[in-house]
Amino acid sequence: MSSDSERPGIVHRSDCRVCGRTELERILSLGPSPLANAFLESAGDFAGEAFFPLDLYFCSGCSLLQLLDVVNPEVMFRRYLYVTGTSTTVAEHNQRYADTLCDLLDLAATDLVVDIASNNGSFLQCFRARGVRTLGIEPAVNLAARASAARDLLDRVEYDTIYHEHLSYFSVTSLLRLCERAGLAAVRVDRVHVHGGSLRMYLSRSAVSHAPEVRDLESEERDAGVAAGERYRQFARDVERHRTDLRALLSQLSGNGSRVVGYGAPAKGNTLLNYCGIDSTLLPYTVDKNPLKVGLFTPGTHIPVRDVSALSDQNLLPEYVLILAWNFAEEIMAQQAAHRARGGKFIIPIPEPQVVR
Ligand SMILES: [Zn+2]
Numbered sequence: 001m002s003s004d005s006e007r008p009g010i011v012h013r014s015d016c017r018v019c020g021r022t023e024l025e026r027i028l029s030l031g032p033s034p035l036a037n038a039f040l041e042s043a044g045d046f047a048g049e050a051f052f053p054l055d056l057y058f059c060s061g062c063s064l065l066q067l068l069d070v071v072n073p074e075v076m077f078r079r080y081l082y083v084t085g086t087s088t089t090v091a092e093h094n095q096r097y098a099d100t101l102c103d104l105l106d107l108a109a110t111d112l113v114v115d116i117a118s119n120n121g122s123f124l125q126c127f128r129a130r131g132v133r134t135l136g137i138e139p140a141v142n143l144a145a146r147a148s149a150a151r152d153l154l155d156r157v158e159y160d161t162i163y164h165e166h167l168s169y170f171s172v173t174s175l176l177r178l179c180e181r182a183g184l185a186a187v188r189v190d191r192v193h194v195h196g197g198s199l200r201m202y203l204s205r206s207a208v209s210h211a212p213e214v215r216d217l218e219s220e221e222r223d224a225g226v227a228a229g230e231r232y233r234q235f236a237r238d239v240e241r242h243r244t245d246l247r248a249l250l251s252q253l254s255g256n257g258s259r260v261v262g263y264g265a266p267a268k269g270n271t272l273l274n275y276c277g278i279d280s281t282l283l284p285y286t287v288d289k290n291p292l293k294v295g296l297f298t299p300g301t302h303i304p305v306r307d308v309s310a311l312s313d314q315n316l317l318p319e320y321v322l323i324l325a326w327n328f329a330e331e332i333m334a335q336q337a338a339h340r341a342r343g344g345k346f347i348i349p350i351p352e353p354q355v356v357r
Pocket of ligand 1: 018060064
């Protein structure tokens, strides 16, 4: 990696990590921002908190959208609080994905499944249950590119999925350029709906060319202005408008005397809270099912994380619940039927702030 400046804990890269081009355009600045998983234990930790640039750059050589400020993995993963197995939706998604792969590749006991960035291994467990050997690799390798679908990122204004751990935001176009450099061909693509929507691409060393369905997606991206960057500039304008709209809504509710609290303390929520400047004056607390997060404070915005039972505290019943873990909104709203039954409402922030009765 080449770099043009360094300070403790962070390196600023000066070239594209796919094609090496050095003339890169800064599309959007979401920072300075703390690390999205750096929850704080007490108010005594607030003053010493570290903030890092969270800026998105576009490469016109290969169309990759990326962060150039790379935080040292030892700083980033000192305390890692995301536990894959805590959501029912994710567990079901893992099972379906494992079944697809077992059937597609006809996996047997002699095969080996390697999960890079395996977190707590809950995905691999699905393969072990079918008698297939597994190997999980963790931590810090999830610094490798996250193959989230830039189509969804852009169209649904999912800027909150941008944080320091996610260095690359692949479009199909940029992923194909990377494959070509590595001697790989994309032979199949699936659209999956977990984590706000992703593309799952199957790569092969033996195929000689990309599948027609993959080429079609590349053409769609060219037509949408992804390859030339204009689509990303529009995305940046959408993100700025989103901040204005969400802040206006919360300020209006606060001015009316309505109590708004959060649901979820996901890493993505911290990008949104920090960028929009939403702190405990607008959101007095948020709740989370992950017991490791309860009792902590969100990084940067210092919002207390409470147990989910706080939502039914008779003395402090909220009128509105802002769903920071919006990709699980359906599951959360179903679980919080009591909130709805007493007239409570939900706010789903992405793609645009929406009040659900
Ligand atoms: Zn590039």
